[in-house]
Amino acid sequence: MNDLPVPHLVTGVRRETADTVSITLAPAGAEALEPFAPGQFAMVYAFGVGEIPVSVSRIGRRELVHTVRAVGAVSAALCALRPGARVGLRGPFGTGWELERARGRDVVVVAGGIGLAPLRPLVLAALDTRRAHGRLNLLIGARTREDLPYADQVRAWAHSHGALHCGATVDRPSPGWWGHVGLVTTLLNEARFVPENSTAYVCGPEVMIRATARDLLHRGVRADRIRVSLERNMRCATGHCGHCQLGGVLLCRDGPVIGWDRAASLLDVREL
Template sequence: MDNLYIPDLATLEQIQEETPSIRTLTLALDRPRTFNCQPGQFIEFTVFGQGEFPVSVAGVSDAQRGRFQVTIQRAGKVTKEVFQLQPGAKLGVRGPFGNGFPLEKMQGQDVWLISGGVGLAALWYLLAQLQEQRGRWGQLKLLYGARSPQDIIYQDALRALGRDQAGPQVLLTVDSAANGWSGRVGFVSQLLPDSGLDPGKSVAVVCGPGPMMKATTAALRKLGLAEERILLSMERRMQCGMGACGHCMVGSKRVCLDGPVFPLAEISNLLEEKF
């Protein structure tokens, strides 16, 4: 990416339908370059003739070839067009941008990934990196909530993680469920009081809808977890990705340039307004 404002061409190689309104795309850059992406970073995704939007990188399957995944929810005019795309489509990619998660600060700690809805996509590449370097961390736990069983993304992968004795402990919950769901019902923040979190040796990473993040940070603080140990991905607030539009401002912070990952201690006084 020689010019940050000009997107690289990429080809849509594969589509995975997660839910009726969420799909995961595998993209490959047409001009091969190393796709240096840290967990938590994002790209600007261009649908030519329609516009662009920011989206977190959900996985990198071949960094040398520039092959990676994004998970996109239909939420507006441009994202709606993503659901008309077929394999072979040409798209634009700028980035990756942003600061990513501070893996070095997590070393030796229990790591708690807490997410809701499509927010799990912003943590998915982080989870892959944590598993790849498993010996660097303590316990790994994934707490994930969705509106209903049908709204859970990455269902096959989550089932596989649940069967993997060397993998993270996976706790799932849904806001509401019809007959046939045998799992937990309730908000993901309600899983925390009896979870066994040790505030002295844990780091929590949180991403999801605003109300979920607000409730989760409150529950974590109630358990005694210091605000410096709570990391928030604020990717849902981004727009231009270049710090120009001001849409993502959180106080004096520009999420696309200063984030999207922040310790709660840096922005805790602003959460009431932004959530």
């Protein structure tokens, strides 16, 4: 893991939604970062502006893809990049999804909006190791069709009849919408899994994480087999600034991916 940013070139830019962009990055020289695992993140530095933590949304042999939503000065600068620009990367940081926990079990992946970004490498890894797991399910919720990242890939998954059961839902449908309407938790009714023999992975807005975890628990999925990402709380990646502290946990050091058996009490503490 590098303490100083390693220069990377922007080799590709894809607009996902009105305020969200996926940027493909490759090392600008001989120096490269250590391999990332699905669920881990990098500190992405926009030169002259600052750096922010961003999970990887796709992991290649040498290239990394980061999906960024423009919500502040640094993220807006990253979203404005064009091929040939340079950024700095540090990492990998944090805990991963740990797909090995699902060996021999059904897999349930639940994403809310941009929460699909850190989950996409997990889905791709699960498809690559299909025989190691039971049935694979990907359930995605978004406010509108226009807020759904990777729309073409999601639609292809949803309309395929292969190893992955994929369902998508929106809060407010628009003309041409092909999926469901309503809360993402309603998609669990059509998912193919045995709760007592399943591992779930959840990422999205906190209210969605809570609702999904509670629904999974009610159906019989064990709390320690529900993995959630609390990456929205991260700041410095080194666990020194304290912005990511929940109870006795520093998410930059101990997360961002943790089991619901720990996450539930940490989120309750923050509400006190």
